[in-house]
Amino acid sequence: xxxxKIGATIxxxxxxxxxxxxxxxxxxxxxxxxxxxxEPDCPAGRVAARCVTAPWDDRAALADFAAQxxxxxxxxxxxxxxxxxxxAALKPLRxxxxxxxxxxxxxxxxxxxxxxxxxxxxxxxxxxPDDLRPALAxxxxxxxxxxxxxGYDGKGQMRVTPNADIGGLATLxxxxxxxxxxxxxxxREVSVILARSLTGEIVHFDVTENVHQRGILNTSRVPxxxxxxxxxxxxxxxxxxxxxMEHVGVMAVEFFLTRDGSLLVNEIAPRVHNSGHWTQDGCxxxxxxxxxRAVAGWPLGDATRHAPAIVMTNLIxxxxxxxxxxxxxxxxxxxxxxxxxxxxxxxxxxxxxxIDTPHx
Amino acid sequence: xxxxKIGATIxxxxxxxxxxxxxxxxxxxxxxxxxxxxEPDCPAGRVAARCVTAPWDDRAALADFAAQxxxxxxxxxxxxxxxxxxxAALKPLRxxxxxxxxxxxxxxxxxxxxxxxxxxxxxxxxxxPDDLRPALAxxxxxxxxxxxxxGYDGKGQMRVTPNADIGGLATLxxxxxxxxxxxxxxxREVSVILARSLTGEIVHFDVTENVHQRGILNTSRVPxxxxxxxxxxxxxxxxxxxxxMEHVGVMAVEFFLTRDGSLLVNEIAPRVHNSGHWTQDGCxxxxxxxxxRAVAGWPLGDATRHAPAIVMTNLIxxxxxxxxxxxxxxxxxxxxxxxxxxxxxxxxxxxxxxIDTPHx
Numbered sequence: 001x002x003x004x005k006i007g008a009t010i011x012x013x014x015x016x017x018x019x020x021x022x023x024x025x026x027x028x029x030x031x032x033x034x035x036x037x038x039e040p041d042c043p044a045g046r047v048a049a050r051c052v053t054a055p056w057d058d059r060a061a062l063a064d065f066a067a068q069x070x071x072x073x074x075x076x077x078x079x080x081x082x083x084x085x086x087x088a089a090l091k092p093l094r095x096x097x098x099x100x101x102x103x104x105x106x107x108x109x110x111x112x113x114x115x116x117x118x119x120x121x122x123x124x125x126x127x128x129p130d131d132l133r134p135a136l137a138x139x140x141x142x143x144x145x146x147x148x149x150x151g152y153d154g155k156g157q158m159r160v161t162p163n164a165d166i167g168g169l170a171t172l173x174x175x176x177x178x179x180x181x182x183x184x185x186x187x188r189e190v191s192v193i194l195a196r197s198l199t200g201e202i203v204h205f206d207v208t209e210n211v212h213q214r215g216i217l218n219t220s221r222v223p224x225x226x227x228x229x230x231x232x233x234x235x236x237x238x239x240x241x242x243x244x245m246e247h248v249g250v251m252a253v254e255f256f257l258t259r260d261g262s263l264l265v266n267e268i269a270p271r272v273h274n275s276g277h278w279t280q281d282g283c284x285x286x287x288x289x290x291x292x293r294a295v296a297g298w299p300l301g302d303a304t305r306h307a308p309a310i311v312m313t314n315l316i317x318x319x320x321x322x323x324x325x326x327x328x329x330x331x332x333x334x335x336x337x338x339x340x341x342x343x344x345x346x347x348x349x350x351x352x353x354x355i356d357t358p359h360x
Numbered sequence: 361x362x363x364x365k366i367g368a369t370i371x372x373x374x375x376x377x378x379x380x381x382x383x384x385x386x387x388x389x390x391x392x393x394x395x396x397x398x399e400p401d402c403p404a405g406r407v408a409a410r411c412v413t414a415p416w417d418d419r420a421a422l423a424d425f426a427a428q429x430x431x432x433x434x435x436x437x438x439x440x441x442x443x444x445x446x447x448a449a450l451k452p453l454r455x456x457x458x459x460x461x462x463x464x465x466x467x468x469x470x471x472x473x474x475x476x477x478x479x480x481x482x483x484x485x486x487x488x489p490d491d492l493r494p495a496l497a498x499x500x501x502x503x504x505x506x507x508x509x510x511g512y513d514g515k516g517q518m519r520v521t522p523n524a525d526i527g528g529l530a531t532l533x534x535x536x537x538x539x540x541x542x543x544x545x546x547x548r549e550v551s552v553i554l555a556r557s558l559t560g561e562i563v564h565f566d567v568t569e570n571v572h573q574r575g576i577l578n579t580s581r582v583p584x585x586x587x588x589x590x591x592x593x594x595x596x597x598x599x600x601x602x603x604x605m606e607h608v609g610v611m612a613v614e615f616f617l618t619r620d621g622s623l624l625v626n627e628i629a630p631r632v633h634n635s636g637h638w639t640q641d642g643c644x645x646x647x648x649x650x651x652x653r654a655v656a657g658w659p660l661g662d663a664t665r666h667a668p669a670i671v672m673t674n675l676i677x678x679x680x681x682x683x684x685x686x687x688x689x690x691x692x693x694x695x696x697x698x699x700x701x702x703x704x705x706x707x708x709x710x711x712x713x714x715i716d717t718p719h720x
Contacts, residue, residue: 003687006680007698024384027407030680030696030709046409047387281644284693284714299688306666320366320390327363328659333644336390338367349390354644 004070004296006030011069011091013084015042015051017337017347018075018272021280023047025288031296036065043338044075056083066090073249073295077104077270078150094198094248094295099270102245105148106179109268116244118237119264121256126178129170136160139182145169148177157215184264186256190224192238193276195250195290195300202239203290203300205283207231208275210254216345220275220312222282222305226257233263241268250291252276274314274347279303281333281352282310309355320348331355364430364656366390371429371451373444375402375411377697377707378435378632381640383407385648391656396425403698404435416443426450433609433655437464437630438510454558454608454655459630462605466508466539469628476604478597479624481616482542489530492540496526499542505529508537517575544624546616550584552598553636555610555650555660562599563650563660565643567591568635570614576705580635580672582642582665586617594623601628610651612636634674634707639663641693641712642670669715680708691715 004010010026012019015037023033023044034050035042045051050068054061062083066072071092074084077100084097102112110120124135126145136143141164147156158169160180189212193205209224210217224231238253245251245268252273254266276287285293285301293300315322320342326332336349364370370386372379375397383393383404394410395402405411410428414421422443426432431452434444437460444457462472470480484495486505496503501524507516518529520540549572553565569584570577584591598613605611605628612633614626636647645653645661653660675682680702686692696709 003684006682006696007700020387024387024407027380027384027698028695030698032406032698046392047384047407049406284641284691293687299684301687301693302690304690322366324363324659327653327661330662330664331644333661335388336366338387338390338392340367 003298004031007032008070008296009034009049009068010292010295011036011065011072012044012048012075013037013072013079013087014075015039015044016075017043017339017349019044020047020337021288021335022073022075022272022291025286026292028289029292029296029298031292034065034069036062041340046338056080059086062086063090071295071297073291075271095251095270096246096248099245099247099249099251103268103270106146106267107148107177110179112244113241113265113268116240118240119262121184121264121266122182123179126173126180128177129173132166132170132173132180135180136166139180142183144181144183145173145178146181148179155215184256185259186264187259188224188226188257189254189266190226190234190257191220191252191254191273191275192234193250193252193273193279193287194235194238194242195287195294195303196242196247197294197300198248198297200243201300202242203303204235204238205276205279205287205303206305207234208278210275216316216347217274217314219314220278222278222307222310230257230261230263237263237265241265245270249294250276250287274350275312277335277350278310278312278352279305280335281354282307307354311353311355313351313353314347315349315351317344317346317348318342322351326351363658364391367392368430368656369394369409369428370652370655371396371425371432372404372408372435373397373432373439373447374435375399375404376435377403377699377709379404380407380697381648381695382433382435382632382651385646386652388649389652389656389658391652394425394429396422401700406698416440419446422447423450431655431657433651435631455611455630456606456608459605459607459609459611463628463630464509466506466627467537470539472604473601473625473628476600478600479622481544481624481626483539486533486538486540488537489533492526492530492533495540496520499540502543504541504543505533505538506541508539515575544616545619546624547619548584548586548617549614549626550586550594550617551580551612551614551633551635552594553610553612553633553639553647554595554598554602555647555654555663556602556607557654557660558608558657560603561660562602563663564595564598565636565639565647565663566665567594568638570635576676576707577634577674579674580638582638582667582670590617590621590623597623597625601625605630609654610636610647634710635672637695637710638670638672638712639665640695641714642667667714671713671715673711673713674707675709675711677704677706677708678702682711686711 009032020043033048035048141162145158252269256264279286331354369392380403393408501522505518612629616624639646691714
């Protein structure tokens with residue numbers, strides 16, 4: 001449990017934008033960063049001391065990767081559990097496999113959340129086509145079918161409405177296991193980003209208010225327009241989940257705030273999260289540095305917000321081609337991911353806009 | 361003069377901590393970074409997409425480096441001018457060779473500064489041992505001998521006092537050309553960091569107050585304890601120099617403030633500067649991002665200071681082994697350079713301490 005030495009090497013599984021921003025934050029603290037990523041020429045690999053390009057099930061490559069690092073973390077939860085378990089036997093893995101086991105399958109995740117007395121949207125398992133009609137009968141015809149694993153940014157989800165073609169829908173369910181979630185009439189979506197250290201210390205960032213469009217996060221805004229009581233409840237729920245997961249590092253908990261004032265957990269992300277990107281320009285220590293500190297076994301840092309208010313806006317697809325006017329705009333801070341192709345629906349970068357800057 | 365495209369490649373000459381922090385800032389903006397550095401395993405190379413390890417006079421390596429980047433900049437002024445001129449013929453070099461020509465030789469630099477009506481300490485050229493006694497006779501026996509080129513962090517300097525062994529000193533002067541500077545009885549040292557864009561736009565950071573120990577910068581503090589009139593004069597002088605140099609990018613001007621209220625330029629650094637490291641935690645856009653924006657031909661960013669007051673402290677040699685208490689201290693932000701050996705006198709990192717954080 002001794003903190004990682006100055007200049008040690010941190011391995012990151014996954015080479016996308018989250019891995020890239022984790023790598024940049026780790027480098028600021030003097031660490032060497034190694035990346036493991038199946039796709040060649042990944043964004044994180046281009047800012048790392050070493051990048052291993054190999055499939056997740058390449059045991060030799062995984063072992064070689066582990067041999068050259070002091071500790072391992074991941075940028076996303078879709079690394080196969082077998083690969084993680086293999087690595088965890090070779091080097092410290094932070095967070096541990098438990099954080100993944102409890103969150104990567106939506107059914108297990110929701111059962112875990114409910115078991116702690118924390119509410120979610122109503123849900124039932126849909127193991128195959130035959131389970132669809134009973135699910136609709138139980139929760140009503142307005143809801144969402146979600147794959148139990150591997151969904152993100154609205155992928156692996158289907159909206160169900162009263163006039164849906166149930167027979168047609170059912171045929172789409174054959175290859176995977178699903179859950180059916182009753183639709184929640186929510187007023188707002190908020191999220192809590194926190195970090196938990198190796199010694200169990202927890203530091204929260206301020207609660208963030210999120211707006212999604214077509215299943216992809218569009219903006220995050222701080223401070224969230226909710227009462228301090230609700231904000232404290234959300235933080236307490238997130239801390240309860242982190243402690244039960246024995247999580248080490250940053251994690252995010254997304255909530256629906258319903259019109260009657262209830263907080264329902266939508267999803268746990270056992271990692272740095274898009275809705276925490278505002279911390280890069282709103283706080284002294286951002287979510288990425290906080291995660292690297294936790295992974296290194298360092299004490300967590302000062303997550304104080306210094307911006308009075310800030311909005312993060314994702315740059316999707318061609319949005320990345322910012323105008324000179326935007327680049328020159330006061331209070332606008334640009335973060336781009338170095339992705340080669342601006343495909344539609346792809347997260348290419350984000351901008352943080354500070355709304356009212358003090359000390360002018 | 362069109363701005364560099366999103367995802368273009370910026371080459372940096374020099375792979376030390378300044379190159380590393382420039383690289384990290386460029387990566388945040390989505391650029392690929394290539395480093396050219398004679399020393400293997402350099403700090404900047406470990407956060408770059410490519411690192412060329414070759415001597416400064418290896419024309420083939422320089423040409424290959426230039427071929428793979430869109431624009432070239434440098435982290436320090438001791439790159440040989442011939443190498444820079446060679447590269448400038450192949451790709452845009454920002455700042456250009458003129459910024460180097462006017463600042464890398466102390467005699468030329470001071471003559472340039474004086475030619476613009478801006479004061480320096482009194483100086484005379486000392487081309488060899490025979491020039492020493494006349495120099496002392498002209499400016500008095502209290503002063504500093506400095507090599508005209510390649511000095512930094514107090515290296516290449518000798519203090520002269522009334523009881524110095526002049527004959528012994530003279531024998532040390534044979535191999536190089538020097539200048540002799542009359543000692544200035546200064547009250548404070550301050551510096552101005554500014555950026556000048558490709559279109560001539562100039563953005564200043566706040567004036568910084570610096571304390572050196574044994575020739576190495578120890579602390580920088582903002583705001584400097586000087587009048588706003590003096591602060592404006594310092595900024596105006598720095599802007600005059602930048603315009604005359606046709607500088608593109610960040611540069612620093614160090615001043616002595618004498619007891620009678622005069623501002624004397626001590627030195628121009630045509631690059632990012634140690635006394636601007638506070639901007640990383642005191643401003644929304646730090647000197648490193650500002651430089652990369654200028655080099656990319658982008659508009660300069662918002663350099664507003666958001667911290668009410670901030671002190672940068674260099675970590676020299678073993679200082680880098682920070683205690684857990686320091687790592688955990690509120691308002692303390694750590695930057696380490698990934699250097700392998702903590703040799704005495706070597707800059708290993710720095711910490712920025714925000715003195716009074718608003719919005720707690």
